[in-house]
Amino acid sequence: MTPDAPSRRTPADADAPARTSAGDPARTLALLWRDPSALPRRGPRRALDVDTIVDAAISLADDEGLAGLTMRAVARRAGVPPMSVYTYVPGKAELLDLMLDAAYARMDRRPTTGLPWRERVRAVAEENMALYEAHPWAAAVSTLRPPLGPGQMAKYEHELAAFDDAGLDDVTVDDCLTHLLVVVRACARDSIEAHATREQTAQGDEEWWAAAGPVLERVLDPAAYPRASRIGSAAGEAHGSAHEPAHAYRFALDRVLDGLERLVEGRAGTAADG
Amino acid sequence: MTPDAPSRRTPADADAPARTSAGDPARTLALLWRDPSALPRRGPRRALDVDTIVDAAISLADDEGLAGLTMRAVARRAGVPPMSVYTYVPGKAELLDLMLDAAYARMDRRPTTGLPWRERVRAVAEENMALYEAHPWAAAVSTLRPPLGPGQMAKYEHELAAFDDAGLDDVTVDDCLTHLLVVVRACARDSIEAHATREQTAQGDEEWWAAAGPVLERVLDPAAYPRASRIGSAAGEAHGSAHEPAHAYRFALDRVLDGLERLVEGRAGTAADG
DNA sequence: AACGAACGCCGTACATTGTACGACGTACGC
DNA sequence: GCGTACGTCGTACAATGTACGGCGTTCGTT
Structure with missing residues (x-):
């Protein structure tokens, strides 16, 4: 009775907002806490590690936004072929978890003891x-x-x-x-x-209002919307x-x-x- | 010096959140207010009208969410071939404007005069x-x-x-x-x-916490995060x-x-x- | 009455996405 | 020394918004 793999993100999800914790919870938690027992015991040495991918993803998202955060672009920034990212991270959902937790960890927390x-x-x-x-x-x-x-x-x-x-x-x-x-x-x-x-x-907002203003004046009756x-x-x-x-x-x-x-x-x- | 057409949504924008007023302001306003002077003066009679498309889009988005709101699906629900939607609406951005304004218009506004x-x-x-x-x-x-x-x-x-x-x-x-x-x-x-x-x-949330709980207990030291x-x-x-x-x-x-x-x-x- | 331009209609095509799949090679346990 | 578990990553696929262009229809003008 092993459960099916949790929903993976397919191209059809395009407009669905990015979500954390969309992957297998156990696997994601092992990644988040860098659980050593989750590392592979056989096979060739890994060329990179998770943090390299996460750092590349964060700097990419900082520069290009979430829209620019494609798996191919992450791979490019990390210096590996596109599909190699999946060696370190199960998918985009887990990558987002890792990125967010890393950003949280690095937040500047000022000491405020003594203040009200x-x-x-x-x-x-x-x-x-x-x-x-x-x-x-x-x-x-x-x-x-x-x-x-x-x-x-x-x-x-x-x-x-x-x-x-x-x-x-x-x-x-x-x-x-x-x-x-x-x-x-x-x-x-x-x-x-x-x-x-x-x-x-x-x-800019001014240009937008400048473009919208004249048309709006033609169709909009101020008496109908006095407060507005x-x-x-x-x-x-x-x-x-x-x-x-x-x-x-x-x-x-x-x-x-x-x-x-x-x-x-x-x-x-x-x-x-x- | 006619300005370039405002940014159209391309498949590359996938994760960018849907936005209103992303199209040409004048064109969008004419559509919103159903400006009769914006209707075509020549050519065959239109088989449908804007409202048919907007209603189809709204009921589709109600059923399937924004992720299901694809131009092809809107067309299917309106009973026309995919590209025919563009006869009535310049693009998806303008369609979203029309959908939202229609939803606003139909809001139930209770009279509350007399209340504090x-x-x-x-x-x-x-x-x-x-x-x-x-x-x-x-x-x-x-x-x-x-x-x-x-x-x-x-x-x-x-x-x-x-x-x-x-x-x-x-x-x-x-x-x-x-x-x-x-x-x-x-x-x-x-x-x-x-x-x-x-x-x-x-x-469900319970199942998620049930899956996450055991792993979390193994990695998380309560003494390190007492308040949490x-x-x-x-x-x-x-x-x-x-x-x-x-x-x-x-x-x-x-x-x-x-x-x-x-x-x-x-x-x-x-x-x-x- | 006839013609050309402006339009409605819509089939095809393209770039882009996440990732499933599988081939190939490597390193460890017995 | 060998089987197997693993890393690596090239290819392939379905889905997206919409540009483009062909075709037919209707109206304003002549």
């Missing part, structure tokens, strides 16, 4: 944003089932510590951290997409464009911290509060 | 979550440059009204709405990915699994509303507050 919890939690947010700035592809990978490697564990342990003296119970601390990380990653994704859109379209017209243009003028991801992130982070603070204060309202 | 702002804003969140439950693909599409069609405009106008008597200035109202929508969409994405992962892997071990398993027991998207959403929504409430109260803290 709000500043420590803010630091956690900034560290994650820094990760996504250094490795934009990391924000695009789904981590619903996180890569349970040493990097992920160190990250989780460190981030939980930020809530140490906030006086919250264990489950709530996990909820708070999850919420914070979801918001930071969402903001990071928007920011990265803004960047990518500018590059790929070779059309007024507030939309007010927001557009306040920031450079209609959407300024950096500003959205700052706003979101302050709002999230305020929300967590009410929880710490014990004044959280889950229904209408009186 | 917090309940009205909560209703906006629920309406968006309902949209993503009905059309999971909508959560995956990047809307950095939103499809400026009638559906998007109606949605924006309606959602702004939720903040009508909260006493916030125009720019802040836009910030709040953006923040709310970002969080709801992020939660929706996680929830959808959880669903998709269960289906594609044919492996304790809080991780506490959270895992509290919800069914390590990650319960529905719970994460409820928690996030309450926290966001609390954060906005402090803004409304004028007690928001952007730095340490005393």
Whole structure:
């Protein structure tokens, strides 16, 4: 009753978002923790090792994005023929796990002992944003089932510590951290997409609005959408464009911290509060 | 000096997330608003119209997800040969714009006049979550440059009204709405990915943890990660699994509303507050 | 009434993807 | 010394979005 091999990524999955932990869990974990007992005992000496492939993949994804992360390109950067990558890594899914865990492991974790919890939690947010700035592809990978490697564990342990003296119970601390990380990653994704859109379209936001504006004026009746017209243009003028991801992130982070603070204060309202 | 045609999607873009407004803005807007002057004046009568294609695409994406939304499949569902789709829609990017704007237009918008702002804003969140439950693909599409069609405009106008008597200035109202929508969409994405992962892997979270658990115990030293071990398993027991998207959403929504409430109260803290 | 241009329609073709498969050679255990 | 487990990697395949071009239809103009 050996289970079938977990779903492999086929060309048909094109638009499905990249996902971690899509391979055989045991095999992936052995790779993540560099389990020596998983190494081959017979056969010729391996020319490379897993880390060479992972490093090549990370630097490639940093340069070209997830779209440029093809197995052939990884092989090229590692200096081996295309199919040789599969000697070190079972497939692209496992490679993503390894890349992400390695990126987590290398995160810069500032010591924040002594600071109040709000500043420590803010630091956690900034560290994650820094990760996504250094490795934009990391924000695009789904981590619903996180890569349970040493990097992920160190990250989780460190981030939980930020809530140490906030006086919250264990489950709530996990909820708070999850919420914070979801918001930071969402903001990071928007920011990265803004960047990518500018590059790929070779059309800045101003040019896009300049192209869209005249047509929009012809079809759109301001009287039909009074708030949208007024507030939309007010927001557009306040920031450079209609959407300024950096500003959205700052706003979101302050709002999230305020929300967590009410929880710490014990004044959280889950229904209408009186 | 006619500009080059905006970037078309080629097979090489596989892993790049689907994006709205990737086509020629003027052409896309004409399509979105069903500009009659953009219809052809010569040639044979069209066998179908844009809406047939858009409806086929939406029902297809509802059934099969964004990964199943191929131009060939859209054509099959509309009952035309593959390349005929391009008669009605310039390309996949524009089709996504049309799909999204149509989904926005058909959203169920409950009247919430008379309710306090917090309940009205909560209703906006629920309406968006309902949209993503009905059309999971909508959560995956990047809307950095939103499809400026009638559906998007109606949605924006309606959602702004939720903040009508909260006493916030125009720019802040836009910030709040953006923040709310970002969080709801992020939660929706996680929830959808959880669903998709269960289906594609044919492996529930329990089975996955069951497969990962033993190996993890062998490599992981609880003493090295005290908080992670304790809080991780506490959270895992509290919800069914390590990650319960529905719970994460409820928690996030309450926290966001609390954060906005402090803004409304004028007690928001952007730095340490005393 | 007749003609040419503008259009609808759509079959074929191409580059690109992840990776299954299998041939060939190497190193270890008996 | 031999069988087998393994590394290495060339070839092949199905699926993708859409460029291109051939063909037929309809309308504005004459």
